[in-house]
Every structure is written in structure tokens, then in C-alpha cells.
Amino acid sequence: MAAKLLILGGTTEAYDLADRLAALPDWHVITSLAGRTADPRHAAGETRIGGFGGVAGLVRYLDEHAIRAVLDVTHPFAAQMGWNAAEACRITGIPLLRLERPAWTAEAGDRWQSVTSWTEAAAAVRQSQAQRVLLAVGRQELSHFVDIETAWFLIRLVTPPAPLPPFYAAEWLYARGPFALADERALLDTWAIDTIVCKNSGGTATAAKLLAARERGVRVIMLQRPARPAGVPTVADGEAALAWLERLALVGLNR
Numbered sequence: 001m002a003a004k005l006l007i008l009g010g011t012t013e014a015y016d017l018a019d020r021l022a023a024l025p026d027w028h029v030i031t032s033l034a035g036r037t038a039d040p041r042h043a044a045g046e047t048r049i050g051g052f053g054g055v056a057g058l059v060r061y062l063d064e065h066a067i068r069a070v071l072d073v074t075h076p077f078a079a080q081m082g083w084n085a086a087e088a089c090r091i092t093g094i095p096l097l098r099l100e101r102p103a104w105t106a107e108a109g110d111r112w113q114s115v116t117s118w119t120e121a122a123a124a125v126r127q128s129q130a131q132r133v134l135l136a137v138g139r140q141e142l143s144h145f146v147d148i149e150t151a152w153f154l155i156r157l158v159t160p161p162a163p164l165p166p167f168y169a170a171e172w173l174y175a176r177g178p179f180a181l182a183d184e185r186a187l188l189d190t191w192a193i194d195t196i197v198c199k200n201s202g203g204t205a206t207a208a209k210l211l212a213a214r215e216r217g218v219r220v221i222m223l224q225r226p227a228r229p230a231g232v233p234t235v236a237d238g239e240a241a242l243a244w245l246e247r248l249a250l251v252g253l254n255r
């Protein structure tokens, strides 16, 4: 009988992994979504939606559904779920793997300032005397910057927020990545950007702005990822996750 595998999802990587695993006979894949979006895409295999109710709820779920392995593929900026998964898997003895795309790292020529909160990022905009700022953050984060009088903002979002937050001086731009290097160069030049504010998402879709910034000596205020529990084995892609599952199947799945 196929062994049950729980994917903590909500990311492209989780959907891709479910696609690949659903085709294999060894695993019955259940993808869990937090339920933040109204009509979420369902993953290949089974999908469940909604929080578990903390560590205790997750322990109960793992037991009741006879889950044999957990893959935490939540977003790098999802701050809590990974901790709950680590604790629940420690309690139950169920193997846990974290799949996370690698963070970007600064290279020679980069002018990055690392911050650990949006409050700190807003303070850094003020203190650095930035004049023309590309704000590449989510709509929920805009409130941290709306009171800054000393800078003009170019605010790039996927779709317009309603209502528009009342920035003192701002231009709104709506676009969905991936963004090409030539376009990012043109964007920084056209708008004479001197500072970018963004979070360390990693991956290639939105990395070109960092390369364009390095070429131009543009400052980058970069929100670092939240802390993760120590001791959880972590891989960077689906290939490595499949290899981990294969090894697990070889040593047996019975608890």
C-alpha cells in the first residue's frame, strides 16, 4: 500500500513536487494549504486546507492520518509553520525534510544592507537618505513606508491595491515577474533609482534587479529570511527531495 506523505505547501515548489510524486506508486501525497486565498489551486494528489491548530493539532493530524513523512515546502518567509512541523515530527518520530530555494548572497560590488524586519527596513530608508526608492515588497508591507516624507517611491506590485496607500510621493507600477535584466536596467535608469527595498526570496524570477543594482552601485535594503529550526535536513530542489524519499523508502517506512 502507498505510504502517506504530507507536503506543507503554498509554493510553486510544493505544486511541482506534488506533480512528480503523484505519478509514483510508493507515495500517497497530501498537500496542505493554509487557506489564505479564496479559491486556491489544488495540487496533484489530495489537497487539505486550513491550519492544524498549532503543534498539538499537527501531531493529532499526523497520527490520525498515519503520515509516514513530512515535507516542509512552505515559503521562505512563512515564519511559523516550519517550527510547528519540526516540533510535531520530533514528538511523533516522523521523518521531516525542508525544501527551500537558496537565499541570494551578496557578491563583490553589491551594496546590500541586511535588515530583519520591515520596521528596520523603513528606518534604513530614512537613515540612508535615499531619494528615489524602488519598493519591491508585497502590498501588506506598504504601511511601513507610507509615512516617509524624505523619499520618492516607485512601487511595483502585481495588481493595484484598493485603496491606494497615501504615500507623499510615489509612482505605481503593475507587473508580474519574471523580469529580464535589460528591463530591470532600463527601469533603474529611467526612474533614476538610488535604492531598492526587497526581501530575500531567492530564485531567478526576480533576481535581475540585483544584478542591475550591482552594475550601477544602487543600494539594496534586503529583508533577511526568518529563523528556521536547527537540525532539520534541508534540500534546495525537488530532485534532492525525491532522493531523500527514495532513501527513506529503502530503510522502511514503518514507525
Ligand SMILES: NC(=O)c1ccc[n+]([C@@H]2O[C@H](COP(=O)([O-])OP(=O)(O)OC[C@H]3O[C@@H](n4cnc5c(N)ncnc54)[C@H](OP(=O)(O)O)[C@@H]3O)[C@@H](O)[C@H]2O)c1
Binding pocket: 007, 008, 009, 010, 011, 032, 033, 034, 035, 036, 049, 050, 051, 052, 053, 054, 055, 057, 058, 073, 074, 075, 077, 078, 079, 080, 081, 082, 084
Ligand atoms: N509568508 C509569505 O511571504 C508567503 C508567500 C507565498 C506563499 N506563502 C504560503 O502561505 C501560507 C501561509 O503563510 P504564513 O506566512 O502565514 O505562514 P506561517 O506564518 O508559517 O504560518 C502561520 C500559521 O498558518 C498555518 N499554516 C501555514 N502554512 C500552512 C500549510 N501549508 N498548511 C496548513 N496550515 C498552514 C499554521 O496554522 P496552525 O498553527 O493552525 O496549524 C501556521 O501556524 C504558507 O503555506 C506559505 O507557504 C507565504
